[in-house]
Amino acid sequence: MNWTRQWTLIKYDFLLDFRHRFSIGSVLLYAVFSVFLCLIAYQDPELEAWNLLYWVLLSFSAVIWSINVYAKETSEHRLYYFQLLRPQELWLAKWVSGTIFLLLIALLLCLSLMALSYDPIIDWRRQLAAMGLSSLTLAAILSFTSAIGSLSDSPAVVSSIISLPLILPVLLLGQYLTGVAMDLRDPAAYNQYMMYLAAITVIASGGAMVLINFVWKN
Amino acid sequence: MIKWWKVVCIILLVYVHIAGLIVPLRQGVLSIDKLRCDAGEVCDISIKVYHGSYTDDEPIHAYLKFDTSYYLAASRVSAVSHNELQARFHIPDYLPSSAEAIYPSLLVSTDSDGAITLPRALSLAQGSETRQDLGAALWSKEGRPTLYAKEYLAFPYRNILVETLRCLYYHVPMWFAMMLLFGISAWQSLMILIKKDWHRSDRVYAMNAVGLVLGLLGIITGMVWAHNTWGKFWSWDIKQTTSAICLFMYAAYFFLYAGVRDEMQRVRLTSAYNLFCFSMMIPLLFLIPRMMDSLHPGNGGNPAFAQDDLDNTMRLVFYPAVIGYMLLSYWIADLYHRVIKLSREE
Structure with a gap:
């Protein structure tokens, strides 16, 4: 693997994000909107509900983000990609930029929930670790399903329907991890759950790395 | 053209569905109506049995068993119906343990059907004044009864399951x-x-x-x-x-x-x-x-x-x-x- 090339590609992906800042911004706006909407109806959520809101909104924002991952370029541009790049390189660039962007969404959601209701988080170190690792996993899974979806006839529907079941395990573990950070769950199993999440990341990224070769063709 | 494995499949599934549904379960003790008895009192227990065939024609034995070697025989056991027994235990004044409470198993046995058991059936309590030596003598008075499990084609009985x-x-x-x-x-x-x-x-x-x-x-x-x-x-x-x-x-x-x-x-x-x-x-x-x-x-x-x-x-x-x-x-x-x-x- 050519690391300079990979680095250029990652930088290019951020540049592309910046050029399409309205599409990225729309996801951020969607996240804030949905927090606002939920809290209009439910102004003082309990801890359990706070945690639930956070994960539901994060997963939907992430899925909405994933629809547009590969759709930023025109079809001519895409043909150019097919000829120029190895699929793994493209996927890796999307993974890196996606992780950072999802972490941004996660932070934004957390902060806006805190601003509009209250601050339940006791252990920020654990909260940040959980958010970081789950963004990594979500980005690995979603950048793969989005590649599949973008090649189908209705990218939005297909990529959201195939990505939701695949990110369910991440939510299953993630709600526990942030639950620990707000003193809602038993902290004894925290490290073990982090390990499972890391294992899922390894499996998902390994699978995506191999399978993207077969997906990203034309 | 029927391949051999399809025949095997049909035979196996017919066998599985017949045997799996028809073979009965073994007898077992479902539940008893008492949770605790005290040392020195007369303890009447009503025992519900699964797949029982008890009648008063054949002598029925019931035991409380503690710690592999202590057996307390019931003074009287009568069959209310096939599946329900009434047993009376005279609990001795002392228990064969220095603990304040013990959890003996219940055993029911007849000569024709063999023995069935309910582990940790109830708790027996004694006061803080314990006499293990006396309790041991009182409990092992009648010695170890001869029990056996009847051999027949049946699936095992498991509590709750x-x-x-x-x-x-x-x-x-x-x-x-x-x-x-x-x-x-x-x-x-x-x-x-x-x-x-x-x-x-x-x-x-x-x-x-x-x-x-x-x-x-x-x-x-x-x-x-x-x-x-x-x-x-x-x-x-x-x-x-x-x-x-x-x-x-x-x-x-x-x-x-x-x-x-x-x-x-x-x-x-x-x-x-x-x-x-x-x-x-x-x-x-x-x-x-x-x-x-x-x-x-x-x-x-x-x-x-x-x-x-x-x-x-x-x-x-x-x-x-x-x-x-x-x-x-x-x-x-x-x-x-x-x-x-x-x-x-x-």
Whole structure:
């Protein structure tokens, strides 16, 4: 693997994000909107509900983000990609930029929930670790399903329907991890759950790395 | 043309369904109406028995057994009905232990039916003034009774499980068969991607469809079983949750299949997604539930196929059931594959 090339590609992906800042911004706006909407109806959520809101909104924002991952370029541009790049390189660039962007969404959601209701988080170190690792996993899974979806006839529907079941395990573990950070769950199993999440990341990224070769063709 | 394995499949399944449903359960003690008795008092216990055939014609013996060597015989045991006994115990003034309370097992025995037991049936309490030596002498007065377990063809009796034990012959083989089909479909997908055997994609579709139906049946039979043993259809047990997630993943496969119109594109995308699902399913079904707290047998430290759960009589039905269900599911998937192929040719 050519690391300079990979680095250029990652930088290019951020540049592309910046050029399409309205599409990225729309996801951020969607996240804030949905927090606002939920809290209009439910102004003082309990801890359990706070945690639930956070994960539901994060997963939907992430899925909405994933629809547009590969759709930023025109079809001519895409043909150019097919000829120029190895699929793994493209996927890796999307993974890196996606992780950072999802972490941004996660932070934004957390902060806006805190601003509009209250601050339940006791252990920020654990909260940040959980958010970081789950963004990594979500980005690995979603950048793969989005590649599949973008090649189908209705990218939005297909990529959201195939990505939701695949990110369910991440939510299953993630709600526990942030639950620990707000003193809602038993902290004894925290490290073990982090390990499972890391294992899922390894499996998902390994699978995506191999399978993207077969997906990203034309 | 009938292949030999189809005949084997039919024979096995007929055998499994007849034997699995007809062979009776052993006798067992269902419950007793007392939770505790005190030392020195007369303790009348009403005992409910499962599959009992007790009458007053034959002498019935009942014992409270503590710590392998102390037996206390009931002074009088009478049969109220076939399945209900009334036993009277004279609890001695002292117990053979220095603890304030002991938890003896209850044994019921007749000469013709053998002995059955309820472990830790009730608690016997004595005051803080304990005399272990006196208690030991009082309890072992009559010596160790001769007990035996009757040998006959029956499935073991397990507390709480009782008749739901038979679920093992249907629920578990369904999951095994589903794993087989998903495994084959993952293999076919791999072949599609590596060797470009596009024609295998119908087979993948058929395997996944039948596998998903088996998984649904498995989860439904599991829910019915859980309702009778855990108390609820769905208790968010980790095994239930992860298997439901797996079914969602495979359900999404069909939406992906429907969402791509171009044939080549569809074969490639669905195969890649299918392999991805399979690789995610293995840790979800086999790794995570084993490590976490789960009520499901085989997970969270619970026994599954150990001696305690699967005795030799059950093995006689369980192993044929696994093979029979695997063959049947493969057969159905094969037929469905041919149906798809025919409808494509028309």
